[in-house]
Amino acid sequence: MPADQPSVADTVRSLVTQRLNLNGYSQDLRPDDNLWSLGMTSLTCLGLMLSIEDTFEIELPEEALKESTFRSINTISAAVESSRK
Amino acid sequence: MSNPTMRSSDLVFAAGAKRPTKADVVIIGNGALGMFLADELVERQVGSVVVVGPSHRDTGASQAAGAMLGCFGETTTESLRTNAARTRFELGISAHDKWPETLRRLDEFAPSDRPLQTTTESHIILNSVGAELDTVNFAAIIDALDQYDKPWKEIDPTDIPGYNPRPESRALRAIHLPTEGAVDARGVLASLERRLRHGGAILLDQTVRRLVGSDEEVTAVELDDGHLIEAGTVVVAAGIHSESLVRTVFDVPDLMPTFPGLGFAMIAKRTGGEPFTSVVRTPNRGFACGLHVVPQGGGLEYYGATNRLVHTISSVTWMADVRFLAQYSMQQLDERAATHEVTKWCSGNRPVTLDGFPLVGWMPLSGLYLMTGTYRDGFHCAPLLAEHVANELQGKSGIIDSIFQPIRKPVATRTVESSIDEYVTHSLAAWFETGAQAAPQMTTSQLTDYYRNMAVQTYEQLGVDYALGPDILWYAQGNLHGARRVARYLRTFKGDGDVDQPTGATTGTGGTR
Numbered sequence: 001m002p003a004d005q006p007s008v009a010d011t012v013r014s015l016v017t018q019r020l021n022l023n024g025y026s027q028d029l030r031p032d033d034n035l036w037s038l039g040m041t042s043l044t045c046l047g048l049m050l051s052i053e054d055t056f057e058i059e060l061p062e063e064a065l066k067e068s069t070f071r072s073i074n075t076i077s078a079a080v081e082s083s084r085k
Numbered sequence: 086m087s088n089p090t091m092r093s094s095d096l097v098f099a100a101g102a103k104r105p106t107k108a109d110v111v112i113i114g115n116g117a118l119g120m121f122l123a124d125e126l127v128e129r130q131v132g133s134v135v136v137v138g139p140s141h142r143d144t145g146a147s148q149a150a151g152a153m154l155g156c157f158g159e160t161t162t163e164s165l166r167t168n169a170a171r172t173r174f175e176l177g178i179s180a181h182d183k184w185p186e187t188l189r190r191l192d193e194f195a196p197s198d199r200p201l202q203t204t205t206e207s208h209i210i211l212n213s214v215g216a217e218l219d220t221v222n223f224a225a226i227i228d229a230l231d232q233y234d235k236p237w238k239e240i241d242p243t244d245i246p247g248y249n250p251r252p253e254s255r256a257l258r259a260i261h262l263p264t265e266g267a268v269d270a271r272g273v274l275a276s277l278e279r280r281l282r283h284g285g286a287i288l289l290d291q292t293v294r295r296l297v298g299s300d301e302e303v304t305a306v307e308l309d310d311g312h313l314i315e316a317g318t319v320v321v322a323a324g325i326h327s328e329s330l331v332r333t334v335f336d337v338p339d340l341m342p343t344f345p346g347l348g349f350a351m352i353a354k355r356t357g358g359e360p361f362t363s364v365v366r367t368p369n370r371g372f373a374c375g376l377h378v379v380p381q382g383g384g385l386e387y388y389g390a391t392n393r394l395v396h397t398i399s400s401v402t403w404m405a406d407v408r409f410l411a412q413y414s415m416q417q418l419d420e421r422a423a424t425h426e427v428t429k430w431c432s433g434n435r436p437v438t439l440d441g442f443p444l445v446g447w448m449p450l451s452g453l454y455l456m457t458g459t460y461r462d463g464f465h466c467a468p469l470l471a472e473h474v475a476n477e478l479q480g481k482s483g484i485i486d487s488i489f490q491p492i493r494k495p496v497a498t499r500t501v502e503s504s505i506d507e508y509v510t511h512s513l514a515a516w517f518e519t520g521a522q523a524a525p526q527m528t529t530s531q532l533t534d535y536y537r538n539m540a541v542q543t544y545e546q547l548g549v550d551y552a553l554g555p556d557i558l559w560y561a562q563g564n565l566h567g568a569r570r571v572a573r574y575l576r577t578f579k580g581d582g583d584v585d586q587p588t589g590a591t592t593g594t595g596g597t598r
C-alpha cells in the first residue's frame with residue numbers, strides 16, 4: 001500500500017466518527033473503545049455497516065453481521081481486513 | 086424474453102428406474118402453487134409433468150395454511166388505495182370464482198370423508214384489542230364489499246356460532262360474509278396428490294439441488310442425489326426457496342428479494358362447547374394476518390396465525406408465538422379453547438416479496454418460469470394462478486396483469502411519509518395486541534413518537550428512498566442481514582430513474598368492479 005493512503009483503521013475511524021456523530025470526541029477515540037458504550041444503537045450500527053461495505057467495496061460474510069463485529073475500531077478493522085483477503 | 090410452448094415428447098424413463106430422465110414440464114415445489122399448476126397441466130393433457138418436492142413439505146407455507154378463501158376478509162386500508170394494489174386485490178376476487186369448480190374436481194380424491202370445503206362463510210369481528218388498525222381495516226372491509234357489491238350483513242356478535250370470548254375482549258361489532266369460506270389445506274394437498282397420480286403425473290419425493298443450463302437457457306434440474314431430469318420447461322414454485330433455486334443458474338442482481346414470513350398456527354380437537362361453523366376472524370392486524378379460527382371438520386379447529394419476517398428459513402416455533410396464539414384464542418375467540426387438545430403444530434414460511442406483490446412469469450432465461458411471492462393468500466389464489474401459468478406455458482395469453490412479471494422494479498404504492506405512518510400504526514397495533522404494558526404516565530402519543538423516530542432513523546441509515554411496507558421496514562430495522570439485503574437491492578436502482586410507479590391498470594384479472 002502506498003505510504004500516503006490512509007490505513008484501514010484510519011478510514012474506519014473516520015467512518016465511525018461521521019456515522020456516530022462523534023466529531024467532538026474523535027481526538028480521544030481509542031481503537032479499542034466500545035462503540036456501543038459511546039452511544040451506537042442497532043440503527044446507527046446498520047448505517048455504519050453499509051458505509052463500511054461501500055467504502056471498502058467488500059461484502060462482510062454473514063457470520064460477521066453481529067454486534068460484536070462492530071464493537072470497536074479494532075474489531076471493525078479486523079473484519080474488513082479478513083474480508084479483503 | 087423466452088416464451089417457449091410445450092413440446093409433447095413422451096416420458097423417457099431411466100433404465101429400470103421409476104424416475105424419469107426427461108419431461109415436458111418439471112415443477113419444482115409441491116405446495117399449493119406447484120400442485121395446482123400440475124393439476125391444470127394434466128387436465129389439459131399437454132405433455133408429461135413431473136413435480137419434485139419432499140412429501141413432508143417442511144418449511145412450506147401451504148401445509149401450514151389456514152386456507153381461508155378470503156379476499157374481503159383480508160382487506161386493509163391499503164388494498165384499494167392504488168391501482169397496483171387494486172389489481173392485486175382483484176386477483177383474489179377472480180380466484181374466489183375458481184373454487185367451486187376446483188373443489189368439484191378434487192372431491193372424489195379426498196383422503197377422508199371430511200369435506201374439503203370446511204365452511205362457506207366468515208364472520209369478521211371488531212374488538213378493542215387490536216388498536217386503531219382494527220377499526221380502520223374493519224371499515225375498509227365494509228367499504229370494499231360495497232364497492233364490489235358483495236353480500237354482507239352486520240350482526241350481533243353473540244349470534245356467531247361458537248364465538249365465546251372473555252367478556253373484557255368481546256367484540257362490539259361483527260359482520261357476516263355469507264360467501265367467503267375456507268378449505269382444509271392439508272386435505273386439498275392430499276387430494277391433489279391422489280388426482281395427479283391418477284392422471285399420470287409423476288410426483289418425486291425429493292428436492293432439487295440446482296437448475297442446469299447456461300446464461301441463456303435452463304435445460305434440466307439436478308436432484309439432491311445427482312439424478313438429472315431434462316425438461317422442456319422448468320417451473321420454480323418452491324415458495325420461499327424459489328429465489329435461491331433460481332440463483333443456482335442465474336445470478337440476477339435485480340431479482341427482487343423474497344423474505345420468509347414465518348408463521349405459526351395450531352390445529353386442536355374441540356373437547357366441549359358449541360363448535361365454530363364459520364371462519365371467525367379479526368381484520369388483518371399489526372404486521373400480520375389477524376387472529377382467526379377455521380373449522381377443519383371432524384371436530385377439529387385451526388387457530389392462527391402469527392407472521393414474523395425472519396432471516397433464516399426454518400420451521401421453528403417461537404415460544405412467544407405459542408403463548409400469543411393460545412392466550413388470544415382463549416381470550417378473543419373461545420375461552421373453552423383452554424381444554425382443546427392440540428393435534429398439530431403448523432409452522433411455515435410465507436413467500437414475502439420486497440414490494441409485497443407476487444412474482445409470476447417467464448424469466449429472461451429460456452425455459453425457466455417463476456411463480457412465487459404470494460404472501461398471505463397464495464392458497465386461495467393458487468387455482469387461478471395455475472390457469473394463468475398453464476396458458477403461458479402453452480403460448481396462450483395469460484389472465485393476470487403483467488404487473489406481476491418477475492423481473493421488474495419494485496412496485497411503488499406509497500410515499501416514504503405514508504410508509505412511516507403505516508409503520509407507526511402497525512407498531513402500535515402490535516404493541517396493544519401483544520398485551521405490552523407501558524408505565525401509566527406514558528401516553529399513546531409518546532409511544533407514537535418513539536415508533537416514528539425509529540422509522541425515520543431507519544430510512545436515514547438505510548439510505549433508500551423506496552417506500553417500504555411496514556413489515557419489510559420492521560424487518561430491515563431489526564437485523565443487519567435484513568437491512569443489507571433491502572439496501573443492496575434497492576440501491577441497484579439508484580440513478581436509474583425511479584422504481585415502477587403504479588401502472589394505469591385499474592382492472593385486475595376479472596374486471597369484477
Ligand SMILES: Cc1cc2nc3c(=O)[nH]c(=O)nc-3n(C[C@H](O)[C@H](O)[C@H](O)COP(=O)(O)OP(=O)(O)OC[C@H]3O[C@@H](n4cnc5c(N)ncnc54)[C@H](O)[C@@H]3O)c2cc1C
Pocket residue numbers: 113114115116117118119137138139141142143144145146147148149150151152153154155291292293294322323324325326330346347348349350389390391431432433434435436456457458459460461462463464465466
Ligand atoms: C401460517 C400460515 C397461514 C396461512 N393462511 C393462509 C390462508 O388462510 N389463505 C391463503 O390463501 N393463504 C394462506 N397462507 C399463505 C399461503 O400458504 C401461501 O401464500 C402459499 O401456500 C404459497 O404456496 P407455494 O406453493 O408458493 O409455497 P409453499 O407452500 O411453501 O410450497 C413450496 C414447496 O416447495 C418445496 N421445496 C422447497 N425447496 C425445494 C427444492 N429445492 N426442491 C423441491 N421442492 C422444494 C417445499 O417443501 C414446499 O412444499 C398462510 C401461510 C402460513 C405460513
